[in-house]
Amino acid sequence: MSQLSYALPDSATMLRRQIKHLLRYPAMTVLLVGMPIVFLLLFVYVFGGQLGTSLAPGHGVGGASRTAYLNFIVPGILLMTVAAAANGTAILMAMDMTKGIVARFKTMAIARASVLTGHVLGSVIQALVGVAVVIGVSLAVGFRPRGGPLAWLAAVGVVAAFAFALAWLAVALGLSAKSVETASNTPMVLTLLPFLGSGFVTTASLPAGLRQFAQYQPFTPVTDTVRGLLRGGAVGSHAVVGLAWSAGIALVSYLWATRLYDHRRVGA
């Protein structure tokens, strides 16, 4: 009974704790947001002129191609930001499990999953702050989306849903990690997935094998949905597939995480 009635207030309390942590330890957020920005600038200014030629036919190497490539990779960079936030969440979760405070939470009559929910909601907020910063930088260097306000809203919703799913996955990975170091390494794979999808090149350009992987991995439909929305174009089935992935990852990770949390003994 108390489990249900306290779920909301306890999760809100844990979220407040999480936000205080993020504010007191800003270095991590700066690092996590800084990494995608470095990739954005690197890909646009170093590779963009060359890579964009196929996107802006007839313009040759340089200016117009670079802008075309920028417009192409922003969705991929946004998802990389989301993945980086998830990486940070796995580390924070694993760190929490080494502390006595989580043992204390377990001895209190509070909604059991609220510690995890606090981490997840904190992670989503951190991801969205990162996404806002990355969009700001993108606009500053010439990103020109054509989608209207509704398309923007939808794009943010799709990104937030994916961030929510990856946050639960990160919490589960953080709980399953034997050490904080493992927790920081395993989810690193997530930040690579935009590369092995439609984030930086079209999947059609990839060799067989890798192409199939790229077409069917979850980052691809989400990237394509965001890209379609921001460009003001059609989204098609990508949105449905992307949201289904988000829902599936969130559900499985939630069940896995709560199970791990119940059974794992807190401590070093």
Place this chain on the structure above:
Amino acid sequence: MAQAPISSGSGAATLDGPPPTYAVEARGVRMAFGDTVVLDDVDLLVEEGTVFALLGPNGAGKTTMVDILATLLEPDAGAVRVAGHDVASDADGVRHAIGVTGQFSAVDDLLTGEENLRLMADLRHLGRIPGRERVRDLLGRFGLEEAAQKPVATYSGGMRRRLDLAMTLVGDPRVIFLDEPTTGLDPRSRRTMWDIIRELVTDGVTVVLTTQYLDEADELAHRIGILDGGRIVAEGSPNELKRRLPGGHVELRFSDHDAMDAASVLLDGAPADAETLTLQVPGDASVAFVRDLLNKLDGAGIGVEALSIHEADLDDVFFALTGHPTHLEVQP
């Protein structure tokens, strides 16, 4: 020095008056991690409003027992009730009634002292105004007002322990578990902690604490359970336990290892300390016993450099019951 128990304090049965109510009732608790049996058929009864000390060396199973009572671990077997609630079927009922201060500090380093207490007040669902009042009250009571706005990472060991205990008390728990509450504290902080624990008992709270310090158990507890190798090897009031040995022990110091070893063999393997070249011979500290002892050593041609006589204390009880004195520390 043992204090008089508040209630009749004689374990399970009382001859007159109402039957005692138990804040903790554990029967037949067993726990194993893999092949290692950590708790082997442990019974524990703690009367309401008393202090019970679980005394034992590292690895005796003290923390595991506390974790089970505090709903952190499910035992493999046994029935456990805390504050009238079954830990298996009504864990949340137990959690409403208890406060736990674990062996490792359970404070949030990135928050300030006040924020830590506020966090507890929120999780205890005290409400905004009563929560604030409770936090202010506890900061004052534990001498933490000045440091209230500072991050806990900057606190000294004693301050952390005080904050830790203050956090435990936010919800006015009726039963408090303290796992080695003074380990690693300096003597003054330890005294402060003892005073706080005594105050709690005056308010009618039941305290179950673990310690590896005999003097701490002697000082605080109405009853002591000696845990060794996962079993309660003795249980009783400090005085009852001391009465189990007729006297104390005699400590003999030797000039070299050969003499010490020879004496140890002669005296049925009395525990030896190679570093200080001393032997501890359990027994009453009477003149007759000492005379016999010295005659025996003389007869075997073993010279004794120095001799000291010790009245019985809990150390002796522990030696007699477990046979391994050196694992247990006595605080300076």
